[in-house]
Amino acid sequence: MENKVIKAGMLGLGTVGTGVYKVLKSQEPEMEAKLGAKVELKKILVRNLEKAAGKVDDPSVLTNDPKEILEDPEIEIVIEVMGGMQPAFSYMLAALNAGKSVVTANKDVVASEGKKLLEAARASGRDFLYEASVAGGIPILRPLKQCLAGNHISEVIGIFNGTTNFILTKMTKEGMEFEEALQLAQDLGYAEADPTADIEGLDAGRKVAILASAAFNSRVVFENVYTEGIARITAKDIQYAREMGCEIKLLGVARLTEEGIEARVHPMLIDSDHPLASVQDSYNAVQDAMFYGRGAGELPTASAVVGDVFDCVRNILAGCCGRIGCTCYKDLPVRKISDIRSKYFVRMEVEDRSGVLASVAAVFGNNDVSISQVVQKRKKSELAEIVVITEKVQERHFMDAIRILEGMSLIRNISSLIRVYG
């Protein structure tokens, strides 16, 4: 396995393609340890050789002839990041038929023609992988297809489009109307000049089609998905929804019922206590509900065991056990708790006389502990209560300050010390 190199070709060098190029570069030092091989981008298909030359270290990898990738027997993996239905679909089909593995980020093609590509991959015994077609930073497709094989999944819901979630967040938090929030999203580069695919829910609808197929083991294409956008939501709707304890989100829902599969994208009121209600700005989030959903109890653990058993079976059948073994190829130090930096919440009972707060503040200050928030409350008798939240400081310094406070007669009791996240 020494210096093994796997050659790949990439179709497209737009936003995503440039990102792939950068991520592969940044991974180069670790790739051999992670994978046992290096990935070399041998050729990249671009439209305009001159314009693309500035995006790569060595412009000789660029080509404008797809045959240099699709017909090169050295290239084992084709990465499709050009987008759109054609010619992307034909190129991928040709690559699979030529015995290459294909990776794509193209939700348009996968949501409508995924079946044909998966069949071509099966026929030539290659991989066709498309996690990026639903990606929001969180892998969900592979867990659905592989890790959760031991589960029955009843529902997948999520916020699948960052642009619309950004717009709804602005409408909620700042009372903007839709048009104003859309304009802001465009100004910030979150929304495209033609925002239709985002705001009409088409982008999210394609992701729901792809996810529903993986979750329920039955093909759902984009044309099966009901989509409705957010253009008609008003700031007033959001305000009423909040009065009723809800937020408005553009949700994608894939649900398995007795009568069949539901696959849809539309605005929804969701209880403000629901974790998806607090997903803000351009973040995406996915939640899957299983028939066995809870953290405590026997079935989630049992399902995870069975998922692993299934993976062992797949490896035994494919003759590739031990495909992923120990991944700890580094040897990093683990820090002591006294070395970490954190904010702290401290609650203490103090004598209720003038100067106490100043004394407390002085102890913190002398130990390099800055204070962010203070609340002082009078209790019954001669005691007052002081609650302090510090800035981010080193635990060691904070604990030094606490030890001094504990020795002071005007501090009766330090009731609580709790770290603060963030």
Added chain:
Amino acid sequence: MENKVIKAGMLGLGTVGTGVYKVLKSQEPEMEAKLGAKVELKKILVRNLEKAAGKVDDPSVLTNDPKEILEDPEIEIVIEVMGGMQPAFSYMLAALNAGKSVVTANKDVVASEGKKLLEAARASGRDFLYEASVAGGIPILRPLKQCLAGNHISEVIGIFNGTTNFILTKMTKEGMEFEEALQLAQDLGYAEADPTADIEGLDAGRKVAILASAAFNSRVVFENVYTEGIARITAKDIQYAREMGCEIKLLGVARLTEEGIEARVHPMLIDSDHPLASVQDSYNAVQDAMFYGRGAGELPTASAVVGDVFDCVRNILAGCCGRIGCTCYKDLPVRKISDIRSKYFVRMEVEDRSGVLASVAAVFGNNDVSISQVVQKRKKSELAEIVVITEKVQERHFMDAIRILEGMSLIRNISSLIRVYG
């Protein structure tokens, strides 16, 4: 591949073991289509043959001799669900050395001795899989080891223990003190008679050790993890935290810094707007922050592409491309939107005179649409505004009602129709 059977042995038939037995039974009809093989539980190791007999269909699978599993050459997969350090650790090591793949739910062993077991697996070219050791229904370990291989992960934080999250939820929502909430958790079966491992953060600490190792490619053992429990948190702390816009959660944090790895479990204040703040009752939740974290933009998508490229490379190296292909082996119907059932939020402008609300209610009632909440507000001039949330009804019936309302002269305008999740 017709009627291929892979034989497995299971060590233990307690809560998790019984769950595994049930899940495997429930998966039997689909297993061949999902996997291309059936998994047969050939032998199950139990302590008391008589007591265990009632838990299985055929008591002849039970044994109290571990050799019947560890030394049976027909058994290719050993499932360890007995728990505790010994003899579980020795049994797993023996199984791996005998060339069997091993699946375990045992966080005690994995968090302390995982390295030895992974090395034994590598030496004999078998799988050692332990997703269940951190399971809360959501697979996280495999995505970290495999799907995210193209990412640099900077932090994994989460709520890793359902029992303590249940206790903190009761303290928050109902103002209970710790002892009372613990008692309730015990009465409901969420907490064990000896709750130490849960409430002192030891259970969560083991999970953090396992996850940190997978996330940062460097071994972290349980003994490296700082743990602090929730026994000293008071209802008053929670109340002050809320006044400052925070919730208190028992969080596990694994973080990669310039100076090394931080791995710790302790109570933390977390901003009420953070998604983890709204995880309630006995639910677990995990969040991973990557250097590329956002849903919009180039790098999350590019990272997903690279993750898939890495998977292709692994399959090429292991000679098992096409290991997971199309998983759509069913052909389920997709439901029309008019057939689904949902709650609806309707906002309409109506003439401000007596009897309007009664008329609206009558139209809904005549079309089998029950009303859950109504708000009526007076606007300027002679218009009032009515906001209705319905009960769960069929979309077809609801739309019939809306069409009738649209035709009524006293309804000036139906401003919004939005579905409600849940």
